[in-house]
Amino acid sequence: MVDLKVFLKRRKNLLASIILLALPAVGEMSLNTLLGLSDTLMISYFVGSEGLAAVGFANQIIFTLIFIFSSFNTGATAMIARAYGEENYKKLNRVAGQGLSINIFIGIIITVLALLFAKEIFSIYDMTQEVMHLTLDYFYIVIFGCIFMFLSFSYAAILRGAGNTVTPMIITGIANILNIIGNYILITGWGPFPKMGIAGAAWATTISRMIAAVLYTFILFNPKGNVYIKLKYMKITKNILKPLWNLSYPGAVEQALMQTSFIAVGVIVSKLDTISEAAFRILINIESISYMPAVGLSIAAATLVGKSLGERDINKAVEIGYTASAFGAMWGIFMGIIFLIFPKQLLAIFTPDINVISVSVATMYAVGINQPFLNFMIVMTGALRGAGDTRSVMIITSIRLWLFFIPLTYVFTIMLKQGLAGTWYGEIISMFIFCIVVFMRFRSKKWTNIKIDVKD
DSSP states (O other), rough: HHHHHHHHHHHHHHHHHHHHHHHHHHHHHHHHHHHHHHHHHHHHHHHHHHHHHHHHHHHHHHHHHHHHHHTHHHHHHHHHHHHHHHOOOOHHHHHHHHHHHHHHHHHHHHHHHHHHHHHHHTTSOOOOHHHHHHHHHHHHHGGGGHHHHHHHHHHHHHHHHTTOOOOHHHHHHHHHHHHHHHHHHHEEEEEEOOOOTTHHHHHHHHHHHHHHHHHHHHHOOOOTTTSSGGGGGOOOHHHHHHHHHHHHHHHHHHHHHHHHHHHHHHHHHHHHHHHHHHHHHHHHHHHHHHHHHHHHHHHHHHHHHHHHHHHHHHHHHHHHHHHHOOOOOOOHHHHHHHHHHHHHHHHHOOOOOHHHHHHHHHHHHHHHHHHHHHHHHHHHHHHHHHHHHHHHHHHHHHHHIIIIIIIHHHHHISSOOTTHHHHHHHHHHHHHHHHHHHHHHHHTTTTGGOOOOOOO
């Protein structure tokens, strides 16, 4: 811990630049998490544990689809950051326009397929008929906002690659305020509005995502900014698509394996009981909030590493990766201590259900122990992605999840009957091992030789 402080103190100027870029990204990611969290809290209080479990199942599928198929944003961010470092704004805007077109196309296809096969998708879970009914009620409404979420993710990735983390934070904040207000009005039936329960939460979320997409569109199609998407830039061309695909497909594979691993864990947890399932969703939300600063640092590291490589300053890119990751680890230590000291108090914020709190307390200790490893991994893999080293990150993540995390989760949760805590026991072991692996990859500096060639 002392050595970590000394390391960061010697690089305080570099750390300041990372934090300056990371803070708005932290705000954006935190607010983005709150968009789903407001649903969780209000449904927990106004609908109950069945509704909470239903929203968890529905959002798991929705985010699986979005994270897998919006992976072109990974390649787009790396290419835009490199162009930003080169001060080649024509290239930057062409990459942005074509990345947006791809997201629109994929978003439409995914929405249609999800609507057609919703019942088949959710049949993989072991849930009661009541929970299944609530899940489909929520899913059929929220899936209509999927295309708008694709757009927003694409727009935000474009702006972050160009060093603008403030605008995504502001738009996400607006969407959150609208979502929270809409949740209360439509779930409870405030004033002239009917009481819609879980469907009200779904409509509030969908409408807020639509508004966010409209705001992003207005800003990025404005000719006054450095990032300006013209309609002619949205035409797909081979010289952009090829490097974009080469950088992005590993991210898509990584996300597919990552998100399906979360589904696999969800299936394992669904074999426990409804209380454990509700507790699992709350713990996931708490953990998601805790690592938001690491996600912000990851975004800053990706942007600054890519920019530094565009400027041909390899030493600076290396120092950025180490500094951001060290700070991420320190944040993880801090949050781990909070989880270990105040588990019941944190859980009480999310649910009034004593049974859910009782089931969750032991698991909170495991979540706390995992924090330093989780936060370090998030930041360092972000630095590698910013350099365009998406293939290595894909391989490392895939092996960790499917050869270690999933088998260990099944062993601890089902075979050794450790209950919900077994999920995080598997996570801790896999994270510890692969933090070492990803550190060795970064230290090798092989990622500094990755070329991103786009012809003007």
